[in-house]
Amino acid sequence: MKVAYVTWDGPDDEREPVLAAWLGADIEGAPVRWDDPAADWSSFDAAVVRSTWDYTHRRDEFTAWARRAGAATRLLNPATVLTWNTDKTYLRDLGVPIVPTHWTAVDIPVWDEYVVKPAISAGARDTIRTRDRQQAEAFAVELESQGRTIMVQPYLPTVEHEGELSLLYFNGQFSHAVRRNPMLPPQGVSASATELTRYSLRDPDDDQFELAEQVLGQVAEELLYARVDLVRMPDGEPVLIELELTEPYLYLEAELDAPDMFAKALADMLATG
Known part of the structure; x- marks a missing residue:
């Protein structure tokens, strides 16, 4: 099988481990920039969206590309998922507990931060x-x-001592979870990139697993990868921050078996058509 690893013209420290794991699963992976005009997506058995991290100011271009690529080959995750997931208004439609969110500049609630x-x-x-x-x-x-x-x-103070929890799933199966440091330092405080991206392997609690499964149950399409980002409210209730289905960092370095699990998930999906 020949599969495109869809990427960007920038750094990606998960690219080589993933391509090596794919090769071990008899999948020939090739990095291809999503916006490469010379790319022939029909020459691949599938295209897996990974580090397309420059799409946010070109979302219309990105979603149009996803539709074209999805018409030429099997796109994972599908173009319909990418279009839906790249606009966080999807949070309003999931029907699960989320961080309280006000969607307009008018009548902003009074909060501490x-x-x-x-x-x-x-x-x-x-x-x-x-x-x-x-x-x-x-x-x-x-x-x-x-x-x-x-x-x-x-801004939820629980983030400071408990962090954000990211649960990683491949083809619907739980792989691993990491506790992530808060990405937003307090106003006026500088933090190094290392501090902001620090993470550690973590076993989710039962209520966090339950919420993650509930969130994923709201998505009808088949997903090769999913990252469910959770945080706890001050009363302890877990809530969804984001459901990352487009280009999430997978924290593969945190779990020794994760690259092979990702490769197996892809191989299984390709085998079943």
Whole structure:
């Protein structure tokens, strides 16, 4: 089997481990930039979207590419999933507990601390964390003036001591979970990239597993990979931050068997057509 590893023109430290694991599963992987005009997607048995991390300011171009690629070969995850998942308004449709979210710059609730971001973003881009309600409102108004849907959320203090939990699934099967450091340092505090990306392997609690399974149960399409990001509310309830189905970092280094599990999941999906 020949499979495209869909990537970007930038760093990706999971590319080589994944391609090596694929080769061990008799899958010939080739890195291909998603926006490469010379790419012939029909020459591949499948295309797996991975590090397309430059799509956020070109989302329309990206989703149009996904439709074209999906018409030429088997795209994983499917174009319909990518289109839905690249706009965080999907959170309103899942019917599961999520971080409280206000979707307009008008009548922002009174919270101790705010996170304001656009609904189409990744990696904390165009995102602020502030205790200043007026600053939160002004930033939300600025984003809306650019024609962007905004999200205003309370910053949850539980993130500081418990972190965010990411549960990784391959072809519907749980692989591993990691506790991630908060990505947004307090206003006025600088943090190194190392501090912001630090993580550790973690066993989810039963209620976190239950919520992750509930979230994934809302998606009808077959998924090669999924990352369910959770946090706890102050009362202890787990809630969804994001369901990452487009280009999530998979934290493969955290679990020794994860690259092979990912390769096996892909091989199984290809074998079943």
